Structure formats: structure tokens, C-alpha cells
Amino acid sequence: MSKKLLLITSVIFISSCAATNIQELGDKFLDLINPSEDPAEVADLSEQVLVLSAERGSFTEEELETLSNDELIELAIEKGLEDILVLDSDGNLLNRDEVIKALVESDESGGFTKAELEILSNDELIAIAQEKGLEDILLLDDDGNLLNRDQVINALVDTEDLIESATQELQSLSDDALIEIAEAKGMDDKIILDEDGNLQNRDDLIEALVEGAAETKAAVAELEKIGGSFIIHFAYDDTEIDEVATRVIIEHANFMQNNPSVRLRLEGHADERGTREYNLALGENRALSVKEVLGLYNLEDRVVVVSYGEERPIAIEHNEEAWEKNRRVEFVYY
Numbered sequence: 001m002s003k004k005l006l007l008i009t010s011v012i013f014i015s016s017c018a019a020t021n022i023q024e025l026g027d028k029f030l031d032l033i034n035p036s037e038d039p040a041e042v043a044d045l046s047e048q049v050l051v052l053s054a055e056r057g058s059f060t061e062e063e064l065e066t067l068s069n070d071e072l073i074e075l076a077i078e079k080g081l082e083d084i085l086v087l088d089s090d091g092n093l094l095n096r097d098e099v100i101k102a103l104v105e106s107d108e109s110g111g112f113t114k115a116e117l118e119i120l121s122n123d124e125l126i127a128i129a130q131e132k133g134l135e136d137i138l139l140l141d142d143d144g145n146l147l148n149r150d151q152v153i154n155a156l157v158d159t160e161d162l163i164e165s166a167t168q169e170l171q172s173l174s175d176d177a178l179i180e181i182a183e184a185k186g187m188d189d190k191i192i193l194d195e196d197g198n199l200q201n202r203d204d205l206i207e208a209l210v211e212g213a214a215e216t217k218a219a220v221a222e223l224e225k226i227g228g229s230f231i232i233h234f235a236y237d238d239t240e241i242d243e244v245a246t247r248v249i250i251e252h253a254n255f256m257q258n259n260p261s262v263r264l265r266l267e268g269h270a271d272e273r274g275t276r277e278y279n280l281a282l283g284e285n286r287a288l289s290v291k292e293v294l295g296l297y298n299l300e301d302r303v304v305v306v307s308y309g310e311e312r313p314i315a316i317e318h319n320e321e322a323w324e325k326n327r328r329v330e331f332v333y334y
Helices: 002-015 022-033 061-065 069-078 096-109 114-118 122-131 149-171 175-184 202-225 243-258 276-295 320-326
Strands: 231-233 264-269 303-309 328-333
Touching: 061 096, 069 096, 114 149, 122 149, 149 202, 175 202, 202 328, 231 243, 243 276, 264 276, 276 303, 276 328
Parallel strands: 264 303
Antiparallel strands: 231 328, 264 328
């Protein structure tokens, strides 16, 4: 019985000795299984000093709680989270709980900080970008060497930020709201319901929605890179689609056909002249005119329309040049 207890203790012991070299670990383990003293003396071997570093991988909240403030500061800096540190004039940590929470969330996201990505080789960055579905942004020469390292790093960081924020937002929603979003995104096959209509795979559905958001962002970034326009303009008090606007709409129709998971929100706007109610209706009618053209490509089911009227100008001057800029419809993918 004592041997069995010692064996269990030894397993715990080994798991707590990640920072010990092989020779030291072997000596300690032999001493453990062949003790010269009473076994009760080694009952607390699992309570070894916890050694944490960014190389270790992930940390639980309980592990972080055992660290001193100085150790937490060091970890936060290693993880590229120095911006969240609040220190007094003597360098003492003032927001311990916030730092612990940020470290835990950083590890749970499985993401990368910019500092972590900066130390990687180009080949490692290429592999990560491909794994994240961002191969479209990679610029390689004839020998396969990466030509746009900074752009790739920024895209990877942006993707992780998107994933984290999207995950947090989705986790705050009810099951019914998640089902509605998934259905709107054409992801009915990802929804598993029981006989009473209750969602059975909440975590998997959130993961699928987050992956979809990341894919949408990457696809839109590619459209931006090749010079795609996301705004069309209108004449005063008019909803007519001119030739220039038609070419832009056709470009977006092709984009949506090539990316069947994306959904489009058309945001209609007007200049400041006219009443608030009139301009809200005018903005909506402009967006509906764009949707009508997209309907020719059978895309209307993936398009929603909103109007902001005169409420969101991009030019605040009170002249024709500003008014011309504000009479617009914007393409926003989600």
C-alpha cells in the first residue's frame, strides 16, 4: 500500500519538475522510490516551487495566483502584455487581478502577440499564416522567400484580436441568438438541436462562427489589397445607380459568389440637407437600389439593408464637396 501511495506521489512529483535537468530528476526519483527515511517525510513532494515562463506554454489562474507581483510583471512583459501593466512610482503592480485575467485569456485564446511573432523565422510565419487560412496575403519570390513579413505579422495579430473579440461577444449571447446568427450565415448544418429545440453544441457552434468571421476578414483584406472599392456615391436627392457604381457592385457580386460564407450589410447615407426622417428614407432607398442589382446575381438573401441618413457623415464641412462625399452606400461584410 505504501508503494502505491509513493507511486502516485511520484507522478505528481515528476509533473512539478519541468525545470529540473535529467540527472537531478533521476537522482531525486530514485531517492523517492527507495527512501532512506519514513515515506511520510516525502508526502508533500507535489508542493515544489512552481517555475513559470512564457516558454512553458499556458498557465491556470490558480498557478498565477501563487506568483509574486514581480513574477507577474515579468510574465506579462514576456507575453507582450506590458501595455496593461499599471505600476506606481516605485514600480509596484497596482492591477494584479487584471494582469492575471489577461494572462489567462492570452493562453486560452491560443493566439500570438506581435512580440512573439517578431522572433519567428519567415518559414514559421508562412506556416502559421497557412494554418490560419491567410495564404492569400503571402507574397513569396520565386524561391519561396517571404517578401511581406511585416504585413503578415500584422494580419496574424489582427486575426487573433478578431477571434478573441468575436469569441467573447458570441459567448455573451443566448442560445437562440446564436442559432439565429448561424442561420443567417447559412450555417444550418452546424446547428444541433434536441427534440425540444434546445442547442446541444453551443461551444462547437461558437467556434464555427468565429472561424467564419476570421475567414471573412481575410477575404475582405484580399479584396482591399487588390484595390476594391467599398463605397459608391449618389447625386443629390437621387437613388439611381450610375455606370461607375454599377462596376463596383458587379465587383462585389463576384466577390460574394467566390466567398459563399460572407454576408453583406449595405449602409445607406445622405447629406445634411432635408429633414432627418426624409434622409433616413433616402439612405434606405439608396441601399435598396444596390441590393436590387445584387439580386440579379441571386445574392439578395445574403444582404441586409440599414440606413443612417445624415447621422454619420464622413465629411463635416457644409459645402458641396462634403455633401457629395456623404451621399453614399457603404459595403460592410460580416
